[in-house]
Amino acid sequence: MSDRAVRVLVDAASTDPIADAARELVAGLCLRPWGQVAASLYETGRLVAVAPWLTGHHQRIAFLLRSQRPDGAWGPPEGYALVPTLSATDALLAALADGRGGTDLLTSVSRGLGALAGTLLAGDARTLPDTPALDLIVPALVDTINDRLAGLERAIADRLPRPPLPLPPGLNRDRLRAVRSAVAAGAALPPKLAHFYEILDAVPADAGPTLTAVGASPAATAAWLSAAGPSAGPAAHAFLRALIRDGGGPVPCPAPITVFERAWVLSGLRRAGVTINPPTSVLESLTAATAGQGIATGDGLPTDADTTAVSLDALARLGRPADPASLWAYETADGFCTWPGEDGFSVTTNAHVLDAFGQHVARHPDADPRYRRAVERLSLVLTGRQRADGAWQDRWHASPYYATVCCVQALAEFGRGAAAAEAVDRAAGWVLNSQRADGSWGRWSGTAEETAYALQVLLTVPTTVPRVDDAVARGHAYLHESVDREHPPLWYGKELYCPTVIVRAAVLAACRLTTDRASGVDRSVVDCGYQLTKTTT
Template sequence: MSDGATRVFVDAAAAADPVADAARELIAGLGLRPWGQVAASVYETGRLVAVAPWLTGHHQRIAFLVRSQRPDGAWGPPEGYALAPTLSATDALLSALADGRTGTELLAPVAGGLGALADMLLRADARTLPDTPALDLIVPALVDTINDRLAGLERAVADRLPRPPLPLPAGLHRDRLRAVRSAVAAGATLPPKVAHFYELLDAVPADAGPTLTAVGASPAATAAWLTAVGPAAGPAAHAFLRTLIRDGGGPVPCPAPITVFERAWVLSGLRRAGIAVNPPASVLESLTAATAGQGIATGDGLPTDADTTSVSLDALARLGHPADPASLWAYETADGFCTWPGEDGFSVTTNAHVLDAFGQHLTRHPGADARYRRAVDRLSGVLAGHQRADGAWQDRWHASPYYATACCVLALAEFGRGAAAAEAVDRAAGWVLNSQRPDGSWGRWDGTAEETAYALQVLLAVPTTVPRVDDAVARGHAYLHESATRDHRPLWYGKELYCPTVIVRAAVLAACRLATDRVSGVDRSVVDCGYQATKTTT
């Protein structure tokens, strides 16, 4: 029987299981939409409005920005996470207002955005801003652009807007932006990850050409390049953008494509929860580059990284296709394992995923090189050493401590060694128990299905029959079932917080399966947590 892009096989028991059925549909979507499924991005959509108004869907993108604005004039999540999307959306609407083709209906949203920015920027401090990628490039670049647009407005329009120059946050400077722009302009070889931000750099990627699909896995960077060189110079990139625009109704996601990232996280998470699905060979094959050289990247246009490589290796092993994780040695450092060489910071979730990959290898090859055993011992201590005093972990790739805590607990519970690892798992479970909300959910700002799923995975990784744990699991499971139709809050770190929708759905399904297996007397006809097949490909 041939392997079609959407063919997925499940065993007879799984076919009667609503969770497995929903998971099967998720995996079918991996083949149907190989660039990945990510919710629309305010930041990226704003950049397309500003730098590529010639692209189809321009007015739909403007409408998306207007209806996405918060009542206080800002865009995006709470706290400093609103800064990047608010800068991008305000600049975008200001550019549309300045071109004279939209009338004056954008005056109010632009005024609201400028007011929100003035307040945010005056109160912000570089030391307390979130560690989202390239925020120190995004903020000065867009502050300068907005100030330039305000200075160039016609008097009749300018007089109706607040016009004090926007300041930079205390402690944030333009030095790095100027240095990177100068280096790019001089033709210097820069790290591949810089391509993700080319819309800020006023330059053309050296490796761009007619076969390039996406610059830096970013619609904004790709659109900026196409604006500079013309659509005819990048037919593949132009076609890719048109596909994203068509599928999103005008707005675009970021990052995209996330082919390997999405497939690895979905497959690893579902199999770890015991959900029996077998993806098409083409999907499996897309993960196998993790075994070569320095591993694999999240998607085309991004550098290889230890995080995606580790989860890909874990997924392959759980699907019965284990491979030697030797490619991960390229990321070993004095502190543990970096996400990529030269990383500014330390990621506990990357190190947890490396522990998963090495642990899988040692489980199947107990006599493997002693270097792997030493790495597992070392990572067990590294993760325990980064645990917060309250029992949680926090990471630089996700805004919620529940994600980081789940990654660390799952790795330590399955592969960790030593008393410190076991103690860390118990402390994390205590933190989760103590932070459950009255409605049964968990969450950083409010209760969410995604964070509740991670919290349940933590509790269900600890072998105990304590009544309090069983009650928390039952309440959390009920919340997942009741909240399944709600939109997911963006929590993943990118230029702004974003939501990889299929990965989040897979995490919820995994938690539903684990909770169902724990909670007695549950009717299996209602344990799909509301994820019917038709909802996984919308």
């Protein structure tokens, strides 16, 4: 049954299609416990380059060929294209070197090299986005591409541009060399670096037959298997085969994202008032957030304050509140870090910590005063990080609409002081002033995801201003009309990626808030553009 057919049946059979769609979404959390993430250009390129023996190799090459942009690059706009373009270009060069040459590959590689040399590597490194380990990935792939070009057979090499690719001004190989040297000397690999195993030249001595995924990354897992041999990691091999089968060849990243997906989906839906009844197993998978230093996004990744805080918020909203003491492990002089030693500051992590502490204080007026002080402190931290135009920007998402909705919701529900209320009003003003002519919102173009966040901001602010009602109505219409549009990648990983179920839950949440505000909306169209993914056969 098609997605659209399922949606039509749901609309026809129920008086609350949003709740029905939410139940379907939540059911999928169990059926696909590794999470649902759109195909990754970077990770798929790495599998082509480091693991051509894996099933689906030709499908992955075809995916890269059809995903290339008209300008020769791959991926999102601006500097976000650098990492996926390096990976795809290197992957197709590897296929050429393996004797799988052809006009399509040669043309694609030539165009990729042109994009890299022409614009993507020419800008100053300080203008590049702060995606994780960019200072490791870029020099590693530039060197690999240059080595492949130097080693090509003359008959092929003469048909490609061959100047050595430079590093962007301001970027060097120092950290990559240091990390590789430390690993070669036997230093233990920090958990967060395992996510980038495919570029570390590490000896596969720190895992065994029960390993499922290295660093929650198909590329890292494939690199480990290529070095250790598929028979050395049967569970990891099975994990990759499952991802490949689900994606038809291309693979997602990150994966698995079990806890991250469940926490964001459940917290977002309940916050918007959507009725859900998650299976006990799903709820129990979040309870590790209450112990030690909390919980990780998924197997293979370190624990972090962001996933821990959202898990605690979800549990509280579903009637299982727990003491958020595990979050104290992440307190710093500036607020709360995502993980100890984080290079940078995340406003969304701090907004989510405010949610978790705020929930606890609201339920326990006699709680340790330390929690109340943290709520007051985080109110100041977030308002102090607001941009002059009223928005927030974060290091885990390319769109300011995501950061803004996280901060607005936390401050509106749990913020303390007049500054918090003023910050929320300023954010709503920014959202109103940035709506597009077609009713959407978005950084580069209008998207359903960003429109959902913008609507949630406006619907969080208690107001009867006619201008807000008009903006909400236009945004609602855009969501309904965008049912067949794909969600572009906006979340920070090695490249931008799209956690599809989390995004769909955000759209559903916006639909619930919109229809609750405008009770006269026709109930037959309140899906608001949510494209239901059937997770059962």
